[in-house]
Amino acid sequence: MMQSKFWWRSLQDKVMVGLAAGATLMVLVPLVAIFGYLVYKGIGSLNWNFLTQIPKPVGETGGGMANAIVGSGMILLIASLIGVPMGIGTGIYLAEFGKKRFGYLIRFTADVLNGVPSIVIGIVAWSLVVVYQKHFSALAGGVALGIMMVPIISRSTEEMLLMVPQSLREAAWGLGIPQWRTTLSITLRTASSGVITAVMLSFARVAGETAPLLFTTLGNKFWNFNMNQETAALPLQIYVYAQSPYDDWHRQAWAGALILIILIVISMSLVRMAASRGVFKGGN
Amino acid sequence: MLKQMNGPLLKTKAQPNSAGPSPEEPAALVPRRKFEHKSSRFADATFRYLMLACALSVLAIVVLIVRELILSSALARHAFGFKFFVTQVWDPVSGDFGALPFIYGTLVSSLLALILAVPLSIGVATFTTELCPQRLRSLLSYVVELLATIPSVIYGLWGMYVLVPFLRQYVQPFLAKYFGWTGLFGGYQFGYSMLAAGIILAIMIIPIVTSITREVMSAVPTAQREGVLAIGATRWEMIRVGVLRNARTGIMGAIILGLGRALGETIAVTMLIGNRPEIAKSLFAPGYTLASVIANEFSEASDDLYLSALVEIGLALFLITLLVNIVAQLMVWSITRGSAQRATA
Numbered sequence: 001m002m003q004s005k006f007w008w009r010s011l012q013d014k015v016m017v018g019l020a021a022g023a024t025l026m027v028l029v030p031l032v033a034i035f036g037y038l039v040y041k042g043i044g045s046l047n048w049n050f051l052t053q054i055p056k057p058v059g060e061t062g063g064g065m066a067n068a069i070v071g072s073g074m075i076l077l078i079a080s081l082i083g084v085p086m087g088i089g090t091g092i093y094l095a096e097f098g099k100k101r102f103g104y105l106i107r108f109t110a111d112v113l114n115g116v117p118s119i120v121i122g123i124v125a126w127s128l129v130v131v132y133q134k135h136f137s138a139l140a141g142g143v144a145l146g147i148m149m150v151p152i153i154s155r156s157t158e159e160m161l162l163m164v165p166q167s168l169r170e171a172a173w174g175l176g177i178p179q180w181r182t183t184l185s186i187t188l189r190t191a192s193s194g195v196i197t198a199v200m201l202s203f204a205r206v207a208g209e210t211a212p213l214l215f216t217t218l219g220n221k222f223w224n225f226n227m228n229q230e231t232a233a234l235p236l237q238i239y240v241y242a243q244s245p246y247d248d249w250h251r252q253a254w255a256g257a258l259i260l261i262i263l264i265v266i267s268m269s270l271v272r273m274a275a276s277r278g279v280f281k282g283g284n
Numbered sequence: 285m286l287k288q289m290n291g292p293l294l295k296t297k298a299q300p301n302s303a304g305p306s307p308e309e310p311a312a313l314v315p316r317r318k319f320e321h322k323s324s325r326f327a328d329a330t331f332r333y334l335m336l337a338c339a340l341s342v343l344a345i346v347v348l349i350v351r352e353l354i355l356s357s358a359l360a361r362h363a364f365g366f367k368f369f370v371t372q373v374w375d376p377v378s379g380d381f382g383a384l385p386f387i388y389g390t391l392v393s394s395l396l397a398l399i400l401a402v403p404l405s406i407g408v409a410t411f412t413t414e415l416c417p418q419r420l421r422s423l424l425s426y427v428v429e430l431l432a433t434i435p436s437v438i439y440g441l442w443g444m445y446v447l448v449p450f451l452r453q454y455v456q457p458f459l460a461k462y463f464g465w466t467g468l469f470g471g472y473q474f475g476y477s478m479l480a481a482g483i484i485l486a487i488m489i490i491p492i493v494t495s496i497t498r499e500v501m502s503a504v505p506t507a508q509r510e511g512v513l514a515i516g517a518t519r520w521e522m523i524r525v526g527v528l529r530n531a532r533t534g535i536m537g538a539i540i541l542g543l544g545r546a547l548g549e550t551i552a553v554t555m556l557i558g559n560r561p562e563i564a565k566s567l568f569a570p571g572y573t574l575a576s577v578i579a580n581e582f583s584e585a586s587d588d589l590y591l592s593a594l595v596e597i598g599l600a601l602f603l604i605t606l607l608v609n610i611v612a613q614l615m616v617w618s619i620t621r622g623s624a625q626r627a628t629a
Contacts, residue, residue, distance in 0.1 A: 023407025117548025208435020
């Protein structure tokens with residue numbers, strides 16, 4: 001009796017371990033499929049024109065997404081100008097002053113904000129900026145993405161600052177350095193690799209966002225360097241081209257997707273390098 | 285300790301915690317004050333208020349989101365009332381709007397995604413935390429993280445040109461042949477369907493569910509595992525009794541957080557679900573979600589009522605995800621004591 005039961009239990013063990021390993025393999029399949037196909041399709045479609053030209057009129061082959069790449073850069077710059085200082089400031093507040101109930105409220109709000117669907121943030125940016133300005137603009141898209149960056153940066157910054165040993169702060173105070181100086185030049189500086197990680201993470205996260213840009217920056221077929229004008233953005237262009245009926249646009253969508261993923265993977269790898277080299281090993 | 289560090293007490297209080305509970309003598313304050321620059325107290329206060337302003341802005345953003353959604357949807361809310369959420373008509377031309385097909389599409393595609401993603405995610409989390417060799421562990425977690433960094437639009441692109449043709453050619457005929465009797469797999473096999481949306485959503489939420497599950501599983505004390513092993517359990521019994529059972533609230537939280545993500549996911553779903561506001565039993569039929577209808581129609585909405593109906597859909601989406609996220613956050617917090625954020629970010 002005992003023997004047969006052990007046989008059953010050991011079989012059960014093997015089956016479940018096998019299932020767990022199988023699940024891992026199954027999750028790797030779409031990853032490999034997506035990256036493989038992306039590289040395969042993207043490399044073939046990528047050329048110099050794609051990186052230097054703006055879209056050709058409908059029906060003509062050729063042209064590129066240069067304006068979209070620049071536009072994305074502009075939107076991300078606006079987003080960073082809004083999101084990074086606010087995010088880091090909130091993180092500093094939470095880590096250095098936010099021990100009371102109010103801190104928990106802010107923490108909770110940041111988590112709520114992190115969970116708000118990006119399309120809803122798009123609506124809000126639309127009603128705040130587009131309706132007010134009466135036209136679509138890169139600024140509106142930047143505001144939407146900036147809002148999305150804040151909770152990601154603030155919560156990670158807080159975590160990184162809390163990892164700085166208390167004795168460092170105390171040493172600074174002991175030397176008579178005022179608290180603001182201590183926080184900025186000692187605490188934040190010590191945690192800088194972690195904070196940069198947080199910023200890059202949030203950057204990678206919003207760089208590929210399409211939904212909030214749909215009705216804020218709208219897209220543009222031409223060059224635009226004015227932040228108050230409609231602007232092309234890489235993810236937006238991919239979205240439009242993917243759904244178009246033209247083969248040449250599909251090709252360009254793949255090339256754009258490859259550029260986008262390369263940018264994101266590079267920033268993610270920098271994050272990982274910073275996290276593993278820095279003083280603070282991330283929370284993973 | 286930190287909250288005491290403002291005002292003139294700053295320097296005297298800044299002694300190591302371990303110095304003991306003895307309070308500073310007031311006398312110590314007097315000589316210290318001489319060295320304190322007048323400006324530093326002002327600068328400290330300014331700095332503090334600046335940081336507070338940043339923190340308050342987070343609060344303000346959320347309040348602003350709610351306010352804008354409520355204000356901009358006023359027209360539709362007054363025109364349709366609660367009927368908006370239970371009627372099926374979506375007719376911009378005659379100005380008749382009901383959100384039921386979108387709510388249905390959102391719920392069904394997200395639930396389908398959960399059904400597909402949860403077993404896989406728990407499997408991956410179990411494998412990486414309990415079973416796989418140490419060296420493989422960080423590689424696997426990196427790979428799963430990579431899956432999380434792929435933008436939605438790239439999932440959509442891949443879905444349109446790889447997943448949908450694959451479904452149409454192989455999966456849908458197979459399901460129709462062997463499981464057609466359930467009624468879930470009937471009708472035309474376009475490829476663009478609730479099924480395609482559910483699969484892509486599953487791939488997209490696996491990283492989130494996995495990383496939080498992994499985190500709550502690592503939070504289970506090793507002593508639990510050792511205890512169960514010591515009474516002669518197999519590895520699987522150890523995982524089931526020692527780990528999964530202890531981490532179940534957190535895992536539930538991870539699942540609900542994944543649900544929150546799936547509910548609000550826009551672009552990939554819009555590209556794959558077929559975008560037809562109908563309620564159909566078959567998973568092969570095209571559907572429509574709350575987020576996709578906003579994405580597709582918002583910039584084309586011609587009149588105010590139409591626009592405000594779309595904003596009301598946004599409001600509904602916001603409230604649903606808010607509720608789901610709060611529940612999930614509380615469940616994860618109860619296990620990991622507030623450190624769930626890194627996993628989701």
